Structure formats: structure tokens, C-alpha cells
Amino acid sequence: MTKKHTIKDIAELAGVSKGTVDRVIHKRGKVSTKALEKVNAVLNEIDYKPNLLARSLKNTKEYHVCVILPDYKEDSFWLPCFEGIQEAINEFSAFGIFIEPFFFNTNSVQTFIDINKKVLELSPNAVLLTPLFYKETITIVNNYAASNIIVSKFNNQLETENTKNFVGQDLFKSGRIAASLMKIIVPKNSNIAIIHIDEDFKNAIHMQEKEKGFRDYFFDLANSNYQITTYSSKNADIENKLTYILNTSKNLAGIFVTTSKTYKVAEFTKGKDIKIIGYDLLDENIKYLKNNHINFLIHQNPKKQVFLGLTYLVEYLLFNKEIPAKSLLPIDIVNAENLETYLEN
Incomplete structure (x- = not known):
């Protein structure tokens, strides 16, 4: 290109x-x-x-759009999101659009609150937000609305008022797809673990929706008796948690990881006959996918999520173009055989 x-x-x-x-x-x-x-x-x-259109808009109003997302230096899942922001900056800066990223720590709700307070004080025209923490997001979105600041969301399918748009995947269906894949690769009526890593499950809608979808699929199966157990762990304690799971869960056949930390599980269970399904094309995950220690990854296309969310906001600000309430991206299933096609793109 x-x-x-x-x-x-x-x-x-x-x-x-x-x-x-x-x-x-x-x-x-x-x-x-x-x-x-x-x-x-x-x-x-x-x-x-x-760009002739950019020329014609040269003397029109300038707009400020803020993007609030986790720090990609702390979690590499968010690096493609940052790249999507940079692509949008290159695409839209000539139109008088100033796009500015702000970062918070996924392990600190307070940093999420603080960075949104800072953005609110800047009074931007619009905000593209990762609503990682449910309870805090409700208050934050209402504060933006009270200040006539447009808000769109990406990545986390959080139902809340006063937002223009959500860009991402249907996380419930994502969980069902993971379950359908798991059914294919593990023995009938075996034991399966769901593992949530490094976030507060009670306040993380994206984890909850994936688990609901996963369980819903197996619940709908006739004449089945799969034993599904849920575990949560901080990243720093994952080895102790996995040791406990393997020691207490007899005949464990499969593990569904609801976050991009799938490689942590693959690393620990290497050499064991346990099937693993998780999320996202991180370098660490790709390594274990190539070696078949991870069986499937669900690609959430974070870069496209951010770029599309920003495009909707820019077109609304410049041309008053209507923004769809929900933009669901395809749920891509990646294994060792089709991985290269995703890496090439």
C-alpha cells in the first residue's frame, strides 16, 4: 500500500x-x-x-476526537489499536480532525477514571472509548453526555445509553463459536475449564458475555454431560492457578481462555493432551498456534475496530452522516493452517 x-x-x-x-x-x-x-x-x-475534498474543507471548523484505551506498552493486544489510531490520524488530519489517544492501566480502575476526567476537562467534540469497566463507564458516559460530547465504544459490547455507536464483535456469539469448536476437538462429555485472566470478572462484561455464550452452546446440546468449570486468575498467579486446576480437575480435556493471555495457558500445559481455544493474534499466541499447542484463536481485529469507530465519528462531524448504533465485525477463526493469510493482511 x-x-x-x-x-x-x-x-x-x-x-x-x-x-x-x-x-x-x-x-x-x-x-x-x-x-x-x-x-x-x-x-x-x-x-x-x-486531496481536493480536504482543500475545500480547509477553512472549516476543526474537530478534536479523543480515543481512550488501555496502554499497549503494558498489554500488546492493544498495539494494533494504536496503529489504527495512527492510520486514522494520517487519513483525516487534512480535514481539520485532531485525533488524540489517552491510555489507562487495565489493572487499575482509578487510571480509567482519572484519564476520562482529564479528557472531559479538554471538552473534545467526540470520544471513542474502550468501556472496560462496566460500573465506572456508566457514570463516565453520562458525564460526557451532560457536556454534549459524543461518545462511541469499541471492543467491549456494553449496553448503555448516551452513546452513538459500538464497533466490535458479538461476544456472546463469539463464546458459542468457541464452544462449537471445543466440542469438535475434545472427547464427548469431557471436562472443560473456562479461564478468565487478569481482569475483575464481575466488572468485565466482555468476559461475562463470552462465558455465557460458551455455556449456552453446551446447554443446548441434547444428551450431553460436559463438565464446565470457571476459574479466574491474576496474570502474576496464573501458574499457581493452573497447577491447582490440573491437580483437581480429573480428565481435563479442554481450556477456553476468554482473553488474549491464551499463551500463558499454552506455555504451562505444553506436552499435555489438553485442547486450548483463546483470543487474538499476539506474537506469543501465534508461536503456540503454529506448534498446535493452541488449537484455535478467535481474531477480534482490534485495529479495524478503532479505525472504523473513528471513521464513523469523523464522517458524522464533517458531513453529519448518520452513525449506525452497532457495527459487528466478523468472528474470524484462525488455526495453524490459515494463520498466514491473516498475517499477510
């Missing part, structure tokens, strides 16, 4: 200011002959084509 160069990129390549590049591109104001030659040389080299 051809790189979309921003005015900042062109300025750095030409060794001039962004203002100089802007004056050259839009043919306004005075520019020295030397600077003009430098900028034009770069424009020719990158085959720059000005």
Missing part, C-alpha cells in the same frame, strides 16, 4: 517548516525560491496528489 504522506512528513523530507509546505501546496503566501524548489522536489518524488 502506498504511504499517505502528511504535511509534517513532507516538511521533514524537504527540511522546511510545515507552514512552508502548506503555502506551497495551497499556493498562498510568500515562499523563497530555495524552499519552493525543495518542497516541489519532494512532492515530485513521492508523487503527491492533493
